[in-house]
Amino acid sequence: MGIEVNGKTLETDEEGYLTNLNEWVPEVAGIMAKLDDTELNENHWEVINFLREYYEEYQIAPAVRVLTKAIGKKLGKDKGNSKYLYELFPYGPGKQACKYAGLPKPTGCV
Amino acid sequence: MSETKKFLFVNRKAPYGTIYAWESLEVILISAAFEQDVSLVFIDDGVFQIAKGQDTTELGIKNFSPTYNALGDYDVNKIYIEKESLDARGLTVDDLLKLTYEDEDDDWAEKDSIHVVSSAELVDIMDQQDVVLSF
Amino acid sequence: MPMLHTVNKSPFERGALESCIRLAIKGSSVLLIEDGVYGASRGTAASNMVENAMKDLDFYVLGSDLKARGVDENRLIDGITVIDYSGFVKLAVENDKVQAWL
Incomplete structure (x- = not known):
């Protein structure tokens, strides 16, 4: 699978x-948002x-609880x-924001 | 999951020679995301996992040592290092990452997550756990 | 005949370095790589063994593996030579035989 960006195909996983x-x-x-009608x-x-x-900074995508807390702080x-x-x-x-940001699915996300 | 259990992760392997250290870290983050009461122990070569100044650029593999700095955000703030293991490797706490957390239950100050303990103290810490996972 | 020995296990976890030192012929070279680089530090439970062995053996350590593990070069045992990948190749070429202690 992949998505077309600036005339190049970038590989994506099954999700x-x-x-x-x-x-x-x-x-x-x-482009990813458009696919979700956003x-x-x-x-x-x-x-x-x-x-x-x-x-x-941390080399991971944060779990949702951690993201929420950190966003509040920032x-x-x-x-x-x-x-x-x-x-x-x-x-x-x-899941969704990490995908748009090009990050892997958050550790601990099922 | 409604019941909170005391989980202890025992880390005994150096970071890059095997996959254990990274696998342990992933399971730690998952457990913490499910709001379990997580403690970490670093003994034997496990103390090398949190050595500061790691730079894997020349090896072309991921340097996951910055991820330990996120543990405070996951409310993982009970990190025990065995003094005997540090001594045998010529290390002191100054050679380790400075891992801290913000104390939300008290004064919101940055506090040290790392506690250097003796083998004797570690015996008690390990005895208090519900679940011990060894990596 | 002297040869090149590589050791890729931590001396605190496995006996690879100890066995290598015990069995390497005088004048041989020992290259510490991967987790083996932890054996190059001063002031550890393994450093006496390495310092004693240096009377008979030349010790080298791979710089990239030191850096990855956060082992600063200024904490190495005196007399151990830090080399890069081309140094590794040079050692392998200079020696007729290479034994990898796993």
């Missing part, structure tokens, strides 16, 4: 996650960028709660 996270470019997020706004991007920074309590994050990413903030 749609990028196989090689180094191939990620910002366009990946938009239009990305700046609130989505805040979370996507946060996840990429988290991965850069972006404020009104964003660090599951209601807000599930509204942005209805398929699950861990």
Whole structure:
């Protein structure tokens, strides 16, 4: 499987996650969102960028509980709660946002 | 899962020669994500897992030592290192990663997760667990 | 005849280094790689054994494996030579035989 980005085919796994996270470019997020009938706004991007920074620092995609807490710390309590994050990413903030960010599925996600 | 159990992960292997260290870390993160009461012990060559300054660039493999820094976010903050194992390897706590957590139940201060303990103290810690997983 | 021995196991976990030192012929080279590099540090439970063996054997250690494990070169036993992959190849070529202690 794969997705077309800037005329190149990037390989994805059976659940749609990028196989090689180094191939990620910002366009990946938009194209994946379109496949889910989602239009990305700046609130989505805040979370996507946060996840990429988290991965850069810790080399893992955080579990949803950890993500929620960390977002709260960084972006404020009104964003660090599951209601807000599930509204942005209805398929699950861990799974969906990590996918758009080019990260693997969060460790501990089933 | 409604019942919280005390899980102890015993880490005894050096980080890159075998897959044990990484597998252990993944299971630790999964257990913690399910809000279990997780403690870690590093003994024997396991103490090398949390040595600071690891850089695997030239080997072309993933350096997972930064992931130990995320343990505090997962509320894994009981990390015990056996002093005898450090001594045998010429290491002190200064040679290890500085692992901390934010104490949400108390004053929100950054506190050390790492506790260097003797073998005798470790006997008691291991005795208090419900489940012991060895890697 | 002297030869090259490689050791890839930690001396604290396995007896590979100990056996290598016991059985290597005088004048041989011992290259520590992978988890074997932990045997190159000073002030450990294994360092006396290595220091004694250095009277008869030349010790080398692979720099990339040291770096991966966070072992700083300034904590190595004096007299152990840090080499890179091309140094590894050179040692292998210089010696008629290579024995890998697993």
